[in-house]
Amino acid sequence: MTTMIHFSKITKRFPGNTALDNVDFEIKKGEVHALLGENGAGKSTLLNILHGIYSQYEGDIEIEDAKVSFKNANDAIEFGIAKVHQEVNLVTDLTVGQNIALGYEPKKGLLVDYGAMYKKTDAILERLGCRFKSSDRINSLSVGEMQMILIAKALFHNARIISFDEPTSALADKEVDRLLEIIKELQAQGITILYITHRLDEVFRIADRASILRDGKYICTVDIKDITKEQLIRNMVGRDVSAFAVRNKPLCATKEVALEVTNLESKGVFHNISFKVHKGEILSFAGLVGAKRTDVVRAIFGADPITGGQIKVKGKEVVIKSPKEALSYGIALIPENRKTQGFVKDFSNAQNMALASMDKFTSGAFVNTGKIKDNCEYYIEQMRLHPADPEYLTNSLSGGNAQKVIIAKWMTTNPDIIIFDEPTKGIDVGAKAEIYRLMEEMAADGKAIIMVSSEMPEVIGMSDRVIIMREGRMTGELSRSELNEESILQFAMEG
């Protein structure tokens, strides 16, 4: 195979920080090439250079032995390099076809030639095996379908290189399968694929080779068929991560019920939800996207209304109509989406950690900023927060560190029941291990933990017990000894 892309001695400096340091490797024509590394390793920076988003850098990018330099993203698209983004970014008021052709609509005189445009975009959608048409509206589509539009857009521009940046983080397993199939088809058509993901099983399913970056440096390129997951992870973090999503301490579940839910129901969303969680126990909710697990925990937390059922906290029946009430019963929820639900973007770490417990930091009528800072310093040490600065804006932290701030916020309220909703979504391996450590410590401390997670390894590794849901119903329950991917998936897909 010939070389498609040669990253030749690429160095990208930001003032005071070298994001990429003399990175040099090749992508072969027509291969699926995975880019691996922890968050901050430089993967996205490298892609941003390839796509013309950063135009200032040292070194050269050669495509088919010719040096290229793009001034902006459109240059790259016109050259045939397309990107399927981490977060789907479409104009919801336009049709599918309009989105695909956006900015490059065929013209008839001054007007857009919709006939020709839709004919062309429909042909692409058919090639991708999509069930929707160019004239459909975006609003009616699922996240997976929206991603297809981005791929269609790449094909519309006759892309020869397509990069995928965490394309499956918001997809259900079935949609993931479909996407990976399509990527293989694209490969068969001679398109070169660059693939960034945190999910190693996907790498093993589709990638031919993988290049690993660490702290802005190129580590190695490996043939996937010659390597194991453990070896890959070791290369990414530069240390042995056998402690990855496993319980390091003895299980500590007690017989004491912390929370009991009976026949909880929200009409049209979920029904017949009944379970108990004990002190010191980690209970997980597994299921595919659309199983309504998040809806259940939000309802328990009082963030969404319920239409029926009972909630008992430590044996006492309670009615929870708002997060404020949930808090008063010692329930905490670490939400799914850090940016929109987890922290306040204009607040410092200290302020964010204090937000849910302001009464504790108020003496008389006034807020005691000294206490707020002390609280933050305590958790900075506990959680190994980086940078260790109470005044730092949480919004400027990496995903893993922002998640630690949110966890600290809830620890500050001293809860008895802690609900984690997708606690490690989109954060790097090192921070994941830290969060697992914290969960274990909380359980050992006698707290009851409920975890909603779509990451199989963490469900299997961390849980005392797993409840599996499908489309708003509980379909099964598995104890720790029964846990494996197959048993969970069976309930999640067919139960």
Next chain:
Amino acid sequence: MKNIWKRFSRELGIIIALILLMAIFGIIEPLYLTPTNLMDIVDQTVINGLLAVGITLVIITGGIDLTVGSTMAIVIVAIGKLLVSGLHPWAAVLLGILFGFVLGALNGFLIAKMHLQPFIATMGMMSVYRGIAYLVTGGWPVLNIPQSFRTMMDGDILGSVPSSVIILLIVSAVGYVLLKHTKFGTYLYSMGSNEEATRLSGVNVDYNKIMAYGLCGVATALAGMVMLAKLGTGEPAAGQGYELNAIAAAAVGGTSLSGGKGSIFGTFFGAILLQALKIGLVVCGVDTFWQYIATGVIIIAAVYLDIIQGQIKNWKLKRQ
């Protein structure tokens, strides 16, 4: 010292701008810098200053209050009528504050509980309140406001400092403490920056929002009563367009209309700056029409400066 500069850079920036502006006017027309004229600037800032302090609370939550001009008018005619019919001035002030709170809280209710967009809700109520002000008097002004009330709200105390200026200073100080040093203030900022995260943190967002609008109403009522005292008559048409001046003062003072950012300190000097500019142009004999243009340019320049500052901050963060 570096820390202080970092924390108050926006506030210090506006003070420097104010000093520069005054220096320029002072060079062109030395009369501008006489104590009488400077006192005049502060005195004439009072009404807009009070409105701006109130509206800053609301804007920080990510909202807006377009009713302040109309709320003023209701307070002016209602309190005016009660004063004329013999109500004690102190009782009138307390009642006026209550009126202001209720009218403001009603706006807050529409926004928090009925989920109307703040702009639309208060635009509607702006018209409703104006109508009520006209209905109260049948369209006629209320004349002969008792001197006792006028002296109380706007008479000279502490030498030649009018009590209205003291009212502005007190209200600003209370607003400052409320925002920076109480739980309520913390919630206003966090709501404005991320309402959903704040709600999920167990904060009663609706209550705090209604209170913010209510307190804006209180500051507005005080502005209305100062105006009533200054003029000695109560016009139902009073305060038309004042909401925009108040918003302008807040914006010049660094309050972000998207919520989550701002300070009373900035708003206070923002209001002074706009008034200093206005009076400066008059003193220097510039045509009135130019005042509009100058005011507009200052607003846009100030807000643009915020954007640039934000970009510099981002750039510095990226560098780290």
